[in-house]
Amino acid sequence: MTTHSFHRRRLVTIITEATLEGAILADIDALGPSGYTVTEARGKGSRGIQSGSWGLASNLRIEIVCDETLAPKIAATVHQKYASNYGMVIYVSDVEVLRADRY
Amino acid sequence: MTTHSFHRRRLVTIITEATLEGAILADIDALGPSGYTVTEARGKGSRGIQSGSWGLASNLRIEIVCDETLAPKIAATVHQKYASNYGMVIYVSDVEVLRADRY
Amino acid sequence: MTTHSFHRRRLVTIITEATLEGAILADIDALGPSGYTVTEARGKGSRGIQSGSWGLASNLRIEIVCDETLAPKIAATVHQKYASNYGMVIYVSDVEVLRADRY
Amino acid sequence: MAFPSSRGERPGPVPRGIDCFGRRFGMWAMADWSFTKQGPGGRISPLCLSPWGLFVMPSLDPVILFFILGVVAGLSRSDLRLPAPIHDFLSMVLLLAIGLKGGVALSQQPLGEVVPQVIAVGLMGGLMPLLAFPVLYRLGHLPRADAASVAAHYGSVSVGTYAVAAAFLAHHDVTFEDHMPVFVAVLEIPAIVVGILLARGLEKGTRWGRMAQEVFLGRGLVLLIGGLLIGLGAGPEGVAPIKPLFFDLFKGVLALFLLDMGLIAAGHLGDLRRHGVFLLGFGLVMPLVGATIGATLGSALGLSVGGVALLSTMAASASYIAVPAAFRMIVPEANPALSLGASLGVTFPFNILLGVPLYYQLALQVHAFMEAL
Amino acid sequence: MAFPSSRGERPGPVPRGIDCFGRRFGMWAMADWSFTKQGPGGRISPLCLSPWGLFVMPSLDPVILFFILGVVAGLSRSDLRLPAPIHDFLSMVLLLAIGLKGGVALSQQPLGEVVPQVIAVGLMGGLMPLLAFPVLYRLGHLPRADAASVAAHYGSVSVGTYAVAAAFLAHHDVTFEDHMPVFVAVLEIPAIVVGILLARGLEKGTRWGRMAQEVFLGRGLVLLIGGLLIGLGAGPEGVAPIKPLFFDLFKGVLALFLLDMGLIAAGHLGDLRRHGVFLLGFGLVMPLVGATIGATLGSALGLSVGGVALLSTMAASASYIAVPAAFRMIVPEANPALSLGASLGVTFPFNILLGVPLYYQLALQVHAFMEAL
Amino acid sequence: MAFPSSRGERPGPVPRGIDCFGRRFGMWAMADWSFTKQGPGGRISPLCLSPWGLFVMPSLDPVILFFILGVVAGLSRSDLRLPAPIHDFLSMVLLLAIGLKGGVALSQQPLGEVVPQVIAVGLMGGLMPLLAFPVLYRLGHLPRADAASVAAHYGSVSVGTYAVAAAFLAHHDVTFEDHMPVFVAVLEIPAIVVGILLARGLEKGTRWGRMAQEVFLGRGLVLLIGGLLIGLGAGPEGVAPIKPLFFDLFKGVLALFLLDMGLIAAGHLGDLRRHGVFLLGFGLVMPLVGATIGATLGSALGLSVGGVALLSTMAASASYIAVPAAFRMIVPEANPALSLGASLGVTFPFNILLGVPLYYQLALQVHAFMEAL
Ligand SMILES: Nc1ncnc2c1ncn2[C@@H]1O[C@H](COP(=O)(O)O)[C@@H](O)[C@H]1O
Ligand SMILES: Nc1ncnc2c1ncn2[C@@H]1O[C@H](COP(=O)(O)O)[C@@H](O)[C@H]1O
Ligand SMILES: Nc1ncnc2c1ncn2[C@@H]1O[C@H](COP(=O)(O)O)[C@@H](O)[C@H]1O
Ligand code: NA
Ligand code: NA
Numbered sequence A, B, C: 001m002t003t004h005s006f007h008r009r010r011l012v013t014i015i016t017e018a019t020l021e022g023a024i025l026a027d028i029d030a031l032g033p034s035g036y037t038v039t040e041a042r043g044k045g046s047r048g049i050q051s052g053s054w055g056l057a058s059n060l061r062i063e064i065v066c067d068e069t070l071a072p073k074i075a076a077t078v079h080q081k082y083a084s085n086y087g088m089v090i091y092v093s094d095v096e097v098l099r100a101d102r103y
Numbered sequence D, E, F: 001m002a003f004p005s006s007r008g009e010r011p012g013p014v015p016r017g018i019d020c021f022g023r024r025f026g027m028w029a030m031a032d033w034s035f036t037k038q039g040p041g042g043r044i045s046p047l048c049l050s051p052w053g054l055f056v057m058p059s060l061d062p063v064i065l066f067f068i069l070g071v072v073a074g075l076s077r078s079d080l081r082l083p084a085p086i087h088d089f090l091s092m093v094l095l096l097a098i099g100l101k102g103g104v105a106l107s108q109q110p111l112g113e114v115v116p117q118v119i120a121v122g123l124m125g126g127l128m129p130l131l132a133f134p135v136l137y138r139l140g141h142l143p144r145a146d147a148a149s150v151a152a153h154y155g156s157v158s159v160g161t162y163a164v165a166a167a168f169l170a171h172h173d174v175t176f177e178d179h180m181p182v183f184v185a186v187l188e189i190p191a192i193v194v195g196i197l198l199a200r201g202l203e204k205g206t207r208w209g210r211m212a213q214e215v216f217l218g219r220g221l222v223l224l225i226g227g228l229l230i231g232l233g234a235g236p237e238g239v240a241p242i243k244p245l246f247f248d249l250f251k252g253v254l255a256l257f258l259l260d261m262g263l264i265a266a267g268h269l270g271d272l273r274r275h276g277v278f279l280l281g282f283g284l285v286m287p288l289v290g291a292t293i294g295a296t297l298g299s300a301l302g303l304s305v306g307g308v309a310l311l312s313t314m315a316a317s318a319s320y321i322a323v324p325a326a327f328r329m330i331v332p333e334a335n336p337a338l339s340l341g342a343s344l345g346v347t348f349p350f351n352i353l354l355g356v357p358l359y360y361q362l363a364l365q366v367h368a369f370m371e372a373l
């Protein structure tokens, strides 16, 4: 097995309402990351319980691996556009990836 | 776009049996985080395979963003109460958030 | 409550096509981690949109908590075997766990 | 274990009511659910209820009992829960089935007769938010966006409530115009448009294209109108092979859907506690106002008693699918907990438990009154 | 592609058995599945099976074949899997349907007759864990919590096994008391309470309120008892409109459920390998003991042959829904792999493949014996 | 709201076609969907269509309308979406139902007659990729793995297309051999094996054991063959109790499945834009070639007109379940967007909208020709 070196990237995680899916993914896409991953979620926050039992009461968990420049841009853009009116949690963390050219 | 500064927080992730949902979320809630997020999961561990094919064989993945004080408290409380009798993995990591006042 | 000390471990996250499930989990298992966790996902990447609407268009998100030695081994093995032919994102990050003996 | 397929042949001594104890309660709390059979369109005479009857409510439509089971399970914190994919599946079948029925009816009817009714009903849907908005905004002191949102919910229609009312009428052998589902589809839209105008005014910033997309391409309307067009295209003969799924199973699917809605409604009762009694009162009174408007319009359009009862029910009902989804995207500052708390936590339970039989009585009265003119 | 709706008119030369080769195997391995028609309650005479008959098992109930398909697919590592929401949906329909049937039966019956039976059956459910516990604890050297848990599983009842047995009897035109589902609901609870007492004793720490919540508000019991109450409230006439979903589709839904249970059971066979032969033996012998107790009690209560067979089957069956869920919360140190390995990996397959016809034979014997007294 | 269960009694003035405007369009674009009733096997005479008829397509099978609804909703970016568990559930019921039907047919037939047909059909499935491969590889300049993969898709069969064709024939009262589903199962496999050989050659590295597992244990084939064996084992009498779910609901389930496939197909239209017109052309021409081969073989095997039409449709159809799953694992360098773009984005819509009635016409021609010999 060849040795692989890891490259530092950032992981942006956004938890928000499922109804936003179309709009928010289009906005994220427009900022140019190489991709994103979505999982279904439920939870509790300042806006109460999202039980996940139907569309309006469901959350999404969106993850974007990107570089150090894009991460704050995605976080800030999404925050500014949606955070005041929608249930939303955004956090950013450090990750290491194998393929430097991809993110 | 205004510049946003990030604030260090901690992310506690708990993977455990789906049957625990009601009890464990109540316990976490009681410790006072601003919220939590739950996703359905399956997996394999020391207690064998959780295939996810029905309730008893399903896992949950619970995430809590909180401050440096609360994180070890949540991890330790949950661990102490459940880890000896239930399939359970807990890990804590560093994240950065935009809104310092929320977590 | 007794105080718990945390131990540094690594978290390997792999996002790939759902059709790979059987094969990739067997390969990961063979490398000897104490377990893994799987959640259903969808997303977008260099290979287009995985809408999650049926098996062939679905992704998995696989997480493995392991030690500093095993993490790059898992990442590299999986990458080498699958990344050229399958939609795949791998990233590694730092986490802290309570039970040093388990991972 | 045989179940008589015809409803008329119920054997034995049930209901056992003789002494008429509990009649007063029966008159109000159960309204007409507990009435005996009768011919189409005729007046139903109240049945004298025994205490046993009071307890088990022998002729309460079982689909309503599923709703009550859901509410009770939800409030008592049972871990009963229907998975979201099953919720989607059940509502998809209901929406398609209602659309198909309406479309088949349309396929056998001169369109010329329906078009004026469609226009009148559409106007009613657009006017009702204008009626509700000032009450919510001035009297209720709700923020503008919230007042507009709640008003739009009540101008629109609840498909689940419609389905329960149609089942109620069928149960009592009351016939109605087959094309009533067309009005369900028609009523979905105008209230949303008017509601958005109320929230935003005619300001430039409103992205009407985006709005049209949210409104017309929402999954509820796509399934309802898609079903209508398929029913219209296929006709009664064409839909026959899919009848076992969409029509024979209809009430069973409705029962499971109502079980789920009971669980969901139970979760929204808490919203109300937080937002005070004004919304509770609005959620109880507005349906009565709407029902009266709907019954009057239905009569004026020359609908049968059953048709009047259904239009009355539609006007009394409040949306919890199309409107919240559209407002969430277009007027996001409106708090969905407010509007869903009223529509799901108050009006939906009220309508399916008490409203539907009441609106049927109303239809009888209005019809009789109009005929007396 | 026509399917005769009546079962009696099977055309042509099947089964082709002439030479009686394989009769011995047929007698044991397939027990009574391969028997010909007969009148209600009468003795079924074994059919002479051809080798072809042995292979395709012409009269093995097809729902059982779905279970076998699931087991085979699971063991051969096919990627066949039913999504968890579908599992929940199927079991929800089964539980509600069984509850509804029992409730409708109750609605037509003087409660006075049923109450003593309910008490007797409840007592049986409470006593069976007391019988099983010492065997598991002393003979099997299981830890106290595990012994109590396994004992509780076997004192309770498997709804899936009940459904298969009811289908078996219907298939053979054997009638039974319509209110048998009431006993399914009754049997769920006492064994859990006794099992927890066995694990914990009467120590102070036990949170009985919490326990009651887990036991009574578990989704299985809520649906079963909810269905019972709805059936009781609606009566045969009331449930008629939901009959197509809950009753006509019942065996199809059961078939899909058993396919899934086959896949799940296949996954639990490995548990057994790890926990040795004692549990395997217990999982095979305990049902026989339970069946005998159930058959005896059923006869003593004056049930019909079909009713005796069903009560015998219930007593022989082991829970895999209510009990594991309750024990997981209240006695969490009990290892669920042990109890599910026995109940799902051994007893469930044994019961539905071989047990059910056996218990019917047992019912015939016991009934004949009681009548001879 | 009554729906006539028999299709013959459509009342009233629909279709209102008098002037024959649009006949030319009707002849091509809707092919035979818009034809009137006729006896089994006879020639269908085209119906004169009114403009209204053109719009609503009165006799277009409604299951096709569900597919069109799905495509339209998908292309217009509606948020309509069927959850993945529901997709799995619907296709599971379809696969089991088709398998059961074939198995029941086999149970009533001397195997000796079917075996030669099975061998011939299997050979056809293995030879078709050999025909398609050079076209894709030399003419289309596809990479070897992709050419092999696409070829394998077209050698195999689409269960959804088969179901639509069977529904079309039933709708037009055209009978066919009951054991046709056996050929669906048979056709799944040889094309995969040949396709893998084309991609890999007989090189040593190929893990044939692994391949066999992927091919035979894929969920599609397990359900199809499992259903076949259950139908074979249970016979018509045995499957009667599960008939309401698997057979009565069949067309309704097919309608929902096609709605979902419409949404999925809409998503694959983009794939084509990326991969040029060659694949588009191949996806339209290859079915016609396959249909001709299938019709010829069917006639040579002595099948009825309906049977010839079905075998022709199978040969014309391209897999989107078993083959992509197997190739994804065994020849992963083949790009699934290419093969699914052609099979789901072009051939599936073409076949169910236009192909099926065309292949029926072809079957009539070939049959007449063969009889004239
Ligand atoms: N502290 C937290 N940790 C993890 N997830 C959270 C937290 N707070 C909120 N969430 C998630 O974010 C969603 C929206 O939160 P909020 O905007 O606070 O209502 C909730 O439904 C949760 O799923
Ligand atoms: N090393 C690991 N990495 C990620 N997830 C794990 C790991 N070990 C266990 N898990 C998850 O935690 C659950 C319970 O683990 P255990 O308590 O070891 O049986 C498993 O079913 C997995 O979903
Ligand atoms: N930058 C990214 N961030 C997060 N997830 C990604 C990213 N790129 C791709 N993915 C996920 O990985 C899957 C495969 O990616 P790809 O191999 O690029 O097609 C996609 O379907 C996404 O779910
Ligand atoms: Na309304
Ligand atoms: Na038992």
Ligand code: NA
Pocket (backbone or CB within 6 Å): F153, F154, F155, F156, F157, F158, F290, F314, F315, F316, F317, F318, F319
């Ligand atoms: Na083909």
